[in-house]
Amino acid sequence: RxxxxxxxxxxxxxxxxxxxxxxxxxxxxxxxxxxxxxxxxxxxxxxxxxxxxxxxxxxxxxxxxxxxxxxxxxGLTQDWPVAIVGIGNLGHALANYRGFSTRGFHIVALFDADPAKVGEKLAGLTVRPLTDLPLVAASDGIAMGIIATPAASAQEVADVLVEAGVTSILNFAPAVLTVPASVSMRKVDLSIELQILSFYQQRRSGE
Amino acid sequence: RxxxxxxxxxxxxxxxxxxxxxxxxxxxxxxxxxxxxxxxxxxxxxxxxxxxxxxxxxxxxxxxxxxxxxxxxxGLTQDWPVAIVGIGNLGHALANYRGFSTRGFHIVALFDADPAKVGEKLAGLTVRPLTDLPLVAASDGIAMGIIATPAASAQEVADVLVEAGVTSILNFAPAVLTVPASVSMRKVDLSIELQILSFYQQRRSGE
Ligand SMILES: NC(=O)c1ccc[n+]([C@@H]2O[C@H](COP(=O)([O-])OP(=O)(O)OC[C@H]3O[C@@H](n4cnc5c(N)ncnc54)[C@H](O)[C@@H]3O)[C@@H](O)[C@H]2O)c1
Ligand SMILES: NC(=O)c1ccc[n+]([C@@H]2O[C@H](COP(=O)([O-])OP(=O)(O)OC[C@H]3O[C@@H](n4cnc5c(N)ncnc54)[C@H](O)[C@@H]3O)[C@@H](O)[C@H]2O)c1
The missing domain is CATH 1.10.10.10 (Winged helix-like DNA-binding domain superfamily/Winged helix DNA-binding domain)
Incomplete structure (x- = not known):
């Protein structure tokens, strides 16, 4: 192991x-x-x-x-269909990021709870309402979900993803989420990168 | 050490x-x-x-x-002034992210090369032209810069930051940048997170 x-x-x-x-x-x-x-x-x-x-x-x-x-x-020798939930600033940047598809991670579906966002076209896809997620997850075989919503709705979104059979979640929302043991979840906090830079920056000024 | x-x-x-x-x-x-x-x-x-x-x-x-x-x-016992260069989708999401300021990283300046973006107000700041960076870096004591521009302009932006005395850089653009040894640089590639999830996802389906 x-x-x-x-x-x-x-x-x-x-x-x-x-x-x-x-x-x-x-x-x-x-x-x-x-x-x-x-x-x-x-x-x-x-x-x-x-x-x-x-x-x-x-x-x-x-x-x-x-x-x-x-x-x-x-597991990069196969293609992974990925969904993004929450198509705000971050969701847009992730949907357009070519670094995902070059490694076999294909963004196949975009979901948002805001009716004003539903129907928007980006990265060759159309934003769908969150209520479509269970159907799309099953038909497109979505294995991974990215949460790019505000913290307040992140747990509810995680529950919808899990319920729909998605077993890998990448969470950007600053919230502590609970998912079943059978689901892998990783949390991104970009401030961690700045904290590492801060360590070296402080050393420099201390010298 | x-x-x-x-x-x-x-x-x-x-x-x-x-x-x-x-x-x-x-x-x-x-x-x-x-x-x-x-x-x-x-x-x-x-x-x-x-x-x-x-x-x-x-x-x-x-x-x-x-x-x-x-x-x-x-080095988190002090406040670090941070600048973001490239105020597109990703730049917007980073400027609004409260997870930076709660750890002492304060976004104090936003820069973009697109005249249509200059003057836009977000996160309590006004987007400024890239040409203002040297002056602002000196006056605001900017120690860290975040690059959120397309890959094609990332090296040029890194050079402007280094020239302006910024000694820590967080790069999101998918480009290999060169900076002097006195500058710390970290690169973010969010596909790395999906690759880790893919390892566990593949194990699950293999079982
Ligand atoms: N972890 C990090 O390092 C990091 C960095 C930047 C932003 N963020 C976080 O990412 C999230 C998104 O940031 P942003 O700037 O794109 O915000 P945003 O407000 O621009 O976008 C949020 C989107 O989520 C949608 N949404 C809200 N509730 C929803 C629900 N229940 N179901 C589906 N969609 C829903 C909204 O309609 C909106 O389109 C925030 O939680 C922010 O804190 C994290
Ligand atoms: N590393 C990752 O995991 C990751 C994830 C998402 C996006 N990205 C990358 O982040 C970058 C930004 O993505 P986006 O979706 O926000 O793109 P975007 O096109 O929405 O924004 C780019 C911004 O940079 C500005 N710009 C271009 N040249 C500039 C220059 N010379 N000086 C200053 N500003 C300049 C543009 O005017 C625009 O506002 C891209 O390179 C993208 O590949 C990386």
């Missing part, structure tokens, strides 16, 4: 490996990958050993083979 | 500790904190030891004291 912390690092390694492959780099050392991912080299070697990948002493890892292994392990 | 990977976990511990303090929980075990953060308990103990915090066997860590220590270490 792969530890959660390792799983969370695999996409970060993948991002660096993709950049290397585009630059025609064929092998990479654990030190180099560690440097790019902000971890130590022993951690990289341990993480990759869970995939059965050990690299060759003095040569490193084969970039293409690692790409294949990580993509397979993360 | 605290390892980068430890620094990146501190805000995640902080988020859980804040929720505990609000629920009037006075102590927490390393196991509980590990569970909430998705790491193992030994990692928590090691991370917190860098702050000089060791907890008491059988009792755990004092929640309030840990909150104080982590906030101090991350």
């Amino acid at each position: 792969i530890p959660d912390a390792t799983v969370a690092r695999l996409p970060v390694y993948l991002r660096s490996l993709v950049e290397m492959a585009e630059a025609n780099t064929s092998t990479v050392s654990s030190e180099r990958l560690a440097d790019l991912a902000g971890v130590n080299a022993a951690q990289v070697r341990k993480d990759l050993s869970y995939l059965g990948s050990y690299g060759t002493r003095g040569v490193g890892y084969d970039v293409e083979f690692l790409l294949f292994q990580i993509r397979r392990e993360l | 605290i390892p980068d990977a430890t620094v990146a976990r501190l805000p995640v511990y902080l988020r859980s500790l804040v929720e505990m303090a609000e629920a009037n929980t006075s102590t927490v075990s390393s196991e509980r904190l590990a569970d909430l953060a998705g790491v193992n308990a030994a990692q928590v103990r090691k991370d917190l030891s860098y702050l000089g915090s060791y907890g008491t066997r059988g009792v755990g860590y004092d929640v309030e004291f840990l909150l104080f220590q982590i906030r101090r270490e991350l």
